Amino acid sequence: MIEILLILFAPILGGLVYGFERVVRARMQNRQGPPLLQPFYDMYKLIDKQSFIVNPYHSILGVMHFLTLWAVVAFVILGGNLLYIVFLHLLSVIFIILAGFSVNSIYSHIGSNRELLATLAYEPVLVMLSVGFFMLNGSFDISVIREHTSSIFPLFLLFLAFLLVIPIKLKKSPFDASEAHQEIVGGVEIEFSGVFFEFIYMAKWLEYVFIYLLLLLFAGNNIILGAGLAVAVFFLVNLVDNSTARVKMVHLVKIVLGIGVTLGMLNLLGLGYV
Amino acid sequence: MFDLKKYRKKSPWILHYNAGSCNGCDIEILACLSPKYDLERFGVINTGNPKQSDIFLVTGPVTFRTRERLVELYTQMPEPKVVIAVGSCACTGCVFRDMYNVEVGIDRYIPVDVYVPGCASSPELIIDGVVKGLEILEQKTKEMEKPFKLFKEATTDDGIVNRRHSALKVGEDDAKD
Ligand code: SF4
Numbered sequence: 134m135i136e137i138l139l140i141l142f143a144p145i146l147g148g149l150v151y152g153f154e155r156v157v158r159a160r161m162q163n164r165q166g167p168p169l170l171q172p173f174y175d176m177y178k179l180i181d182k183q184s185f186i187v188n189p190y191h192s193i194l195g196v197m198h199f200l201t202l203w204a205v206v207a208f209v210i211l212g213g214n215l216l217y218i219v220f221l222h223l224l225s226v227i228f229i230i231l232a233g234f235s236v237n238s239i240y241s242h243i244g245s246n247r248e249l250l251a252t253l254a255y256e257p258v259l260v261m262l263s264v265g266f267f268m269l270n271g272s273f274d275i276s277v278i279r280e281h282t283s284s285i286f287p288l289f290l291l292f293l294a295f296l297l298v299i300p301i302k303l304k305k306s307p308f309d310a311s312e313a314h315q316e317i318v319g320g321v322e323i324e325f326s327g328v329f330f331e332f333i334y335m336a337k338w339l340e341y342v343f344i345y346l347l348l349l350l351f352a353g354n355n356i357i358l359g360a361g362l363a364v365a366v367f368f369l370v371n372l373v374d375n376s377t378a379r380v381k382m383v384h385l386v387k388i389v390l391g392i393g394v395t396l397g398m399l400n401l402l403g404l405g406y407v
Numbered sequence: 408m409f410d411l412k413k414y415r416k417k418s419p420w421i422l423h424y425n426a427g428s429c430n431g432c433d434i435e436i437l438a439c440l441s442p443k444y445d446l447e448r449f450g451v452i453n454t455g456n457p458k459q460s461d462i463f464l465v466t467g468p469v470t471f472r473t474r475e476r477l478v479e480l481y482t483q484m485p486e487p488k489v490v491i492a493v494g495s496c497a498c499t500g501c502v503f504r505d506m507y508n509v510e511v512g513i514d515r516y517i518p519v520d521v522y523v524p525g526c527a528s529s530p531e532l533i534i535d536g537v538v539k540g541l542e543i544l545e546q547k548t549k550e551m552e553k554p555f556k557l558f559k560e561a562t563t564d565d566g567i568v569n570r571r572h573s574a575l576k577v578g579e580d581d582a583k584d
Pocket of ligand 1: 428429430431432466467468493494495496497501502525526527528
């Protein structure tokens, strides 16, 4: 029962996290910041706006992106197979990339290209993460992983690699070149408007839920450790976001593939020997 | 059923366009978004994307080069929307009035809802202007508003649509009237 409720309210939960994050970010810059419920005000406003449809496929792919992401979050909450979840999440990213390529805007194309490159960089880390959990727990099932004790120490290097992935997925500096509002005006989301942009906006919230749920897997059955981990990573990511500049796409791929995959490989090799 | 219109003024997203201004006013607009004045506490985001914004902040007198883009950006914004002319240039032409390459204010091309005077207008005035604009935004309907001087027919060069000469020149007869 509680799982069904969690799944239904996952976007709202993500919206609250996003709103809280905007407040935290403003406070870090010594500003007052928007109210906590600001994302929902934005949402109501977007329902009320006229929406331009560039072409039907573009809009539908945007909605599909949101729906698949919701399915991903649902599977994580229900305790599905981690490897399936990683690939289903890849499918949702593919939808938004296709949407970006389906219109004629150059910014949209650049955004899609960058999104593809970013996916290329972080996907190996996510796959290695699930392999690491498999070697430790003997199963890809999230429900099994949740019952075991915390795996943060045996998977510490993979945890560090995962920390590199978080800013890419949440579109935070230094790894936000695929969105880059000042440069390519949001990349793939540029041609969405009105209700259809709202789906993209809510997909962004679901991305928060997905990433933090993955993070909680490291804590296993230790709830206190999980809460501590989530809060610590939340503040770390925002601190880094506020204090660093954006890196170029080439460097993003080099850093994440170079450091992330090396750390992951070392960890997996180590697990194989123990 | 709650009233969605109420939420319009809680999340105004801004599109800022420089129609040939001297950058004095643009710097003041950026100052509004800085920590000191912090426009974001009203939910304002500077999106830079016409398809997702509600408020169109225009600075500068309209130069010949910027007219088509001004009208183009205006038509790309979904309704309901509000246009705010920031600075004396955008209102009347200011010191550039009657120069050979400049129009007298943006209201020759698009309907303006709020005029914010000053050369350069101060951040406090701009915030007042935006807040006034929000009141107007609440009353607007989703009816399309037409720019005054829309395009003449766009020409095609080598199969590519060219809008460069599609705005009317000053004093030119409007075939649509
Ligand atoms: S009003 Fe003054 S400061 Fe603003 S653009 Fe015109 S000349 Fe520059």
